[in-house]
Amino acid sequence: MMNPTRTTCPYCGVGCGVTVEQDAAGAFKVRPDKEHPANLGRLCSKGTALAETLDHPQRLLYPEIHGQRVSWETATTTIASRFQQIIAEHGAEAVAFYVSGQLLTEDYYVANKLMKGFIGAGNIDTNSRLCMASAVAAYKRAFGEDLVPCSYEDLESAQLIVLVGSNAAWCHPVLYQRMVKAKKNNPALKVINIDPRRTQTSDLADVHLGLAPGTDAILFNGLLAWLAENGHTNHAFVSQSTAGMEQAVAMAKTTAPSVQAVAEQCGLPLADVERFFTLFGSTAQVVTVFSQGINQSSSGVDKGNALINCHLLTGRIGKPGMGPFSFTGQPNAMGGREVGGLANQLAAHLDIENPEHRALVQDFWQAPVMATGSGLKAVDLFQAIGTGKVKAVWVMGTNPVVSLPDSERVRAALAQCELVIVSDCVSHTDTLELAHIRLPALGWGERDGTVTNSDRTISRQPPFLPAPGEAKQDWEILTAVAHAMGFAAQFPYQAAHEIFREHAALSAYRNAGTRCFNIGAWQDLSAAEYDALPPTQWPLDAAGQGTVRLFADGKFFTASGKAQFIAVQARLPHAVRTPAFPFVLNTGRVRDHWHTLTRTGISPRLSAHVAEPYVEIHPCDARDQGLQNGGIARIHNGTQHILVKVKTSRDQQRGSLFVPMHWSGQFSSAAGVGCLIPAVVDPISGQPESKHAVVAIEPYQATWQGFLISRRKIASLTEYCTTIKVENAWRYEFASASPMTDWAAFARELLCQDDGGVNWTEYLDTARQTYRAARFTGEQLESCLFISAAGGVLPARDWLVGLFAHDALPAADRASLLAGKPAVAGEDKGRTVCACFNVGENTIRKAIAEQGLDSVESIGRCLNAGTNCGSCLPELQALLG
Structure with a gap:
């Protein structure tokens, strides 16, 4: 048995602490860390299931060039020589990195250093561009630096929480549960949910404002104007600590001249808008949470500043229970921002467009060249790959062929790119299929470093698993390439703590209090001290103590030391509905x-x-x-x-x-x-408008449908096909509009394509237009296939999946298999609602009806559902309703 390892979850930006233990049989258990300040013993369904995803069936284990296994030396020297050749012929701007909020801070730091200080271009961007760039720009415009002022503690001390474009119940479940508990402990706490959709998060809300898509800035401009007109300005704070209030309020009044006008433009009931404005105006402790519904917009930066303006006008910032709070998307999006992972940043919150900042970083790194300005942001980067301006791209830990907008054009761009390098821990992704060079990276549990969550808490993420195959951590791969390019002296790293110390030292370098981000107290950490680093919120004081919330002194990091109001001219989304795309x-x-x-x-x-x-x-x-x-x-x-x-x-x-x-x-x-x-992107942040495309929708006229359950993972079967992991097998749901003349031939080609000795049985009912087949290896069920004409009845899947748990299928089950009915009727638990305890919708409905359950607590006592991570509580409440 290993000693418990304290680490953090690799999913969302909440940054939950977990403990990992291995029992005598070698099985791992992942539990929430009761002492970590992010989650205090809570964990969502994804985190709870982490142990189930440690042994990935499709790991990338060895470096490959054009599909052939090579040594690490061959891989890294090939990359180095190709980069040098392309730079010599086309300039440094012809090379780019596209990295990920899944990387650890140490990986990010080395990638940024290599690109901006040694290749000499700004062309390193990250998939965090897709989720956080607008919040970054809004904070920077208002506060002078990319600074999240709040702490998770503020959710518990607030008297009003305004959730804007945030389905926290599903996207940040642990923070949602903290809000649920806060409301239970303090019935006076009010919650406003602003979202075009009524989501699971809306169950917590006293008011749901289902505004018209894209009208958030109109709503907050209206709030700003109303606050100013109704005596809610904190005049002392505004005069001492801010600038630009008059212009911002004047602009707000032009777009939102009255509450009635706001309600009409946003498509909201007047009474709901009035209640929101009144609650905001009359409540001192207000936290406004904003997330992707705000950020992923062609005017996301302005929307962020419109809501920040309201906090500045009322002085609701820098104190417990108040402030504009961006919930980060990825686990280390903020860590990447700290080290300059975005194309328009430098490390340590320095500005790439500022020549003094560039000189500072170049001097600290002893870099031979330095990027002279911002590089290409994510969408522009892949467009430049498509036009041939960028000749080589190294993608690390992300899947842009799926996640970027206009994804088919991204696929086409990579398909014709001269050199595509992909570092990943899995062997098959849509992006990896287009790579010339594939590099096996370490995954969660194997790598070593730090991450920073949504409230500026830096946490350790130590390894507890050995490296599989020849996989390496991303910083190790980057360092080897840097050495092969001739930069060994400036990339001397042998361990993650050495990189972290350099990162900490840069944050303090020539920093006389002009930059908030400062973790210089950690620049001399030993390896043991690094390993023991407790979760801590930056900035640090000289003694290494963290800071819970920012701006308590009313001082900001702009040139004037004052926070800046931004005059926001509300703009609607770029795309407009038409009769063709309604x-x-x-x-x-x-x-x-x-x-x-x-x-x-x-x-x-x-x-x-x-x-x-x-x-x-x-x-x-x-x-x-x-x-x-x-x-x-x-x-x-x-x-x-x-x-x-x-x-x-x-x-x-x-x-x-x-x-x-x-x-x-x-x-x-x-x-x-x-x-x-x-x-389409925000002109300031470059963040895509992922929340607003115009489309048409119509029925897909399938002529036949079916499902396959197989121990083997196979390729997609038809134009509609979904692959679903089930216990001991894979399930495929499929349908087709193309006529099928011979279902039996389709089944044989699909299921009987390998060795002899396969037991094969099938059933065809031409009158009912159904076909069923099963394949056995020995006495074990290997796969089963059920097809019917479109609209026909197909058997329940759950009991069939259960048959794959047997090494030898019982005779009774074998006889009933093709009948599509179990030998002994069992209860269909229905769609899973509680993932922690595998409780289905039908089971819950039956218990509610038969046992008179009338609360989520009573469901929990009866079925355990909702008693672990709490992610399913909104759905349990909906079933009660």
């Missing part, structure tokens, strides 16, 4: 999955809650478009399309659609929603 498409996460499924997609438990990609649509819109709940829809923008299941919901606004962003080509044949998102 729907607004919104994208986001589901509760139990993460990004493009490379980790969560291999967990049966996490795949059970939302098994297939879907479109959420209002029932009346579904009726008008000829769509059926549970049917398949085709959504298109005139050039690209996706196929997803239909889910009707009155929580969805009419005229709007919602599609999750997780499904890639590895798990679906046609559900990558990025292909429908235009490459």
